[in-house]
Amino acid sequence: MADLSQLSDDELLKLAGRKRDIRSLSDAELLAAAGGRSTGQQIARGIAMPAAGFNESVATTLGALPDMVGAGLRAAGLPSSRPGVYTDAIRSGMQWLTGKPPTPEGTMENLLYGAGKGAGDAASVLIPATAVAGATRAGTMTNAVAQALASQPVTQATAGAVGGAVGQATDSPLAGLAASVATPLVMGAAGRALRPVRPANTPERQALIDALTDARVPLTPAERTGSKALGYLEGAFDVLPGSSAARQALRAERDAAFNAASLAYSGTDARVASPEVLNAARARIGGTINEIANRNVLVVTPALEGRLAQIEDSLRFVPGEVAGPVRARLEQLRGMALPTVPGTSHAAVIPGASYRTMDSAIGRTIRSTSNGDLRAAMGDLRTALREGMDASIGPEDQAAWQEARRHYANLMVTARAAGGAGAGAAEGNVSPLRLREAVNQSTGQNYAFGQGDQNTLARAGQSVLRTPPDSGTAGRQFYQGLLTGSAGGTGLGALVAGGGVLPAVAAAGATFAGPRLAHMAYQSPLIARYLIEGVPGLGGLADSAPRINRSLVAALLAGNAKPTMPGKSP
Numbered sequence: 001m002a003d004l005s006q007l008s009d010d011e012l013l014k015l016a017g018r019k020r021d022i023r024s025l026s027d028a029e030l031l032a033a034a035g036g037r038s039t040g041q042q043i044a045r046g047i048a049m050p051a052a053g054f055n056e057s058v059a060t061t062l063g064a065l066p067d068m069v070g071a072g073l074r075a076a077g078l079p080s081s082r083p084g085v086y087t088d089a090i091r092s093g094m095q096w097l098t099g100k101p102p103t104p105e106g107t108m109e110n111l112l113y114g115a116g117k118g119a120g121d122a123a124s125v126l127i128p129a130t131a132v133a134g135a136t137r138a139g140t141m142t143n144a145v146a147q148a149l150a151s152q153p154v155t156q157a158t159a160g161a162v163g164g165a166v167g168q169a170t171d172s173p174l175a176g177l178a179a180s181v182a183t184p185l186v187m188g189a190a191g192r193a194l195r196p197v198r199p200a201n202t203p204e205r206q207a208l209i210d211a212l213t214d215a216r217v218p219l220t221p222a223e224r225t226g227s228k229a230l231g232y233l234e235g236a237f238d239v240l241p242g243s244s245a246a247r248q249a250l251r252a253e254r255d256a257a258f259n260a261a262s263l264a265y266s267g268t269d270a271r272v273a274s275p276e277v278l279n280a281a282r283a284r285i286g287g288t289i290n291e292i293a294n295r296n297v298l299v300v301t302p303a304l305e306g307r308l309a310q311i312e313d314s315l316r317f318v319p320g321e322v323a324g325p326v327r328a329r330l331e332q333l334r335g336m337a338l339p340t341v342p343g344t345s346h347a348a349v350i351p352g353a354s355y356r357t358m359d360s361a362i363g364r365t366i367r368s369t370s371n372g373d374l375r376a377a378m379g380d381l382r383t384a385l386r387e388g389m390d391a392s393i394g395p396e397d398q399a400a401w402q403e404a405r406r407h408y409a410n411l412m413v414t415a416r417a418a419g420g421a422g423a424g425a426a427e428g429n430v431s432p433l434r435l436r437e438a439v440n441q442s443t444g445q446n447y448a449f450g451q452g453d454q455n456t457l458a459r460a461g462q463s464v465l466r467t468p469p470d471s472g473t474a475g476r477q478f479y480q481g482l483l484t485g486s487a488g489g490t491g492l493g494a495l496v497a498g499g500g501v502l503p504a505v506a507a508a509g510a511t512f513a514g515p516r517l518a519h520m521a522y523q524s525p526l527i528a529r530y531l532i533e534g535v536p537g538l539g540g541l542a543d544s545a546p547r548i549n550r551s552l553v554a555a556l557l558a559g560n561a562k563p564t565m566p567g568k569s570p
Contacts, residue, residue: 045102049109052101053116059091197531200226208460215261215457218254221522221531223464230531233522242516250523255429258461259418262430265453266411267403273418274428281411288404292397293352293389300337300348304388308333311381322373325365326381333358333385355389410453413438432461 066086073080095101104113201209209224222230237243256271263270268281312330315323336358337348350358362382366375393401416438417430424431436458440447447455521527 045109046112048101049104049112050116051098052104053113055094055098055101056091056117059087059094196534197221197225197227197230199224200228205463208456208463211456212261212460212464215257215264217257217261217460217465218250219464220250221528224532237515237519237522240515242513243519246516246519246523254465255424258432258457258465259428259430261457262414262417262435262454263411265457266407266414268411272428273414273430277428278411278415278418282408285404285408285411288400289408290353290356292393292401292404293356296352296389296393296397296401297338298350298352298355298385298389299392300350301388301391304384307384307388308381311377311384315377318373318377322371322377325374326377329358329362329378329381352389355385359385359389406453409442413442413452413454416441432458432465436462 071080071083074083104110199206205226209219212219220230220234221227222234234247238247259273260269260271263273263277263281266281266285268277270277270281308330312327315326333350336350336354338351339348359382362378362385366378366382369375369378390401390405413435414430417435418425418428420431420434422431425434435454436447439452439454439458443449443451443455446452447458452458522531
């Protein structure tokens with residue numbers, strides 16, 4: 001222990017920071033005032049400060065209500081307890097259990113004590129509010145208020161701790177309140193730095209994004225995140241002179257990848273659905289179907305016979321222009337049948353080549369007729385024959401037959417999606433909008449039920465790849481002005497009017513170069529990944545960053561405005 005005998009009473013009194021008689025201070029107190037505490041003692045006091053502040057908040061909270069009742073009784077002139085008696089009693093009881101805490105000294109100890117007290121104040125709002133929110137019926141005003149006060153508990157606890165620390169250190173409740181309310185802003189800004197764009201994807205939209213990624217369709221940051229702000233920015237890039245060409249190239253690459261994804265369902269490896277590609281694919285798949293059909297027969301089973309008999313019997317309920325063509329095909333089918341094969345129970349078989357001829361003829365009638373009843377009747381006949389042939393194919397050809405049939409059906413879907421009007425279709429691009437229509441038609445209007453091999457691809461085209469309207473929206477106009485330097489009214493026209501030719505030339509160069517450079521940075525792998533995922537490994541933390549709203553502010557105000565009843569402080 002340092003020698004205190006060399007110090008005068010005035011010096012010791014000054015070091016101690018006390019105004020009471022020097023003889024009432026112990027050597028330990030004087031040594032502490034002189035900065036003589038050991039490092040271990042300082043650490044122990046620092047650890048004790050937050051707990052002391054928290055306990056003080058708890059005592060004040062628990063004693064507030066009975067002390068308020070006592071204050072009301074005194075105001076009415078009725079017998080009552082002295083002011084703050086319940087708070088003092090609770091504080092004394094807690095100190096009996098935990099020991100009397102040291103009085104905070106210095107800035108650091110005051111900060112720690114205030115942080116603990118602020119966290120306790122936040123908890124005094126959060127804990128009852130959470131209990132009420134869980135116990136009350138959803139939709140009631142009480143439940144709504146409780147839900148609001150219990151929102152974002154981590155943020156409220158942090159804000160309460162910061163506000164309490166600042167208020168205790170500065171001895172200013174207003175400064176503490178300001179720090180408490182500002183804390184979520186700082187936390188939110190940090191979250192934005194970790195992840196500048198918060199994805200707006202529902203689980204369903206994210207599944208469509210994953211499907212496009214698996215199909216190797218390149219997506220922009222706006223398409224991956226669903227961010228409207230990035231969508232406006234990309235819309236500005238689409239029309240500005242310095243970036244529009246690069247955007248067109250990206251769109252062309254995306255269209256080619258989408259074409260390839262659709263064609264892959266027909267076993268076709270190509271990036272454009274041109275007539276040459278579609279014809280070659282149809283010839284290839286049709287050749288496979290012919291080969292398999294030629295070495296197999298359509299077995300006319302009792303089940304198929306019964307199905308054909310039902311179709312023929314139903315013709316008596318339709319007009320003659322429908323019944324005649326269908327009945328003619330049934331007669332033609334009977335003429336194709338070969339005699340019963342000895343040793344089998346089948347009535348007859350139809351050679352595969354004959355079946356293919358019949359199937360093609362029925363298909364031409366369906367495509368060419370404008371009579372809906374005839375189209376439906378021929379469709380029923382074709383379906384019956386196709387199901388019969390599917391069941392008749394030998395085991396060794398069954399897998400190849402099913403694959404060829406599926407490839408052919410998907411090729412027809414792709415062809416219909418690429419067969420519309422417009423420049424895109426003329427250039428061999430599969431339209432996402434027409435792909436949805438083609439899938440719906442091929443499945444008998446069952447697109448909404450998820451049927452069709454290309455259903456997910458069509459949905460992704462409708463959702464993720466849907467081009468936003470090309471109208472001059474305020475968001476797009478804002479980004480156009482920002483990229484060209486005219487957001488504040490200092491565009492090319494203003495420069496020409498105010499500075500002559502040289503400023504106008506400079507403005508024109510900036511108008512072109514600004515969007516170009518901005519788009520190059522935007523599409524760079526590093527920036528694009530940062531916009532989509534945030535800081536690698538830390539982007540997920542930003543999703544829990546606070547968002548300032550009325551509920552959060554109300555809870556923070558409630559925590560900081562908690563009444564303090566009269567009573568002795570520790």
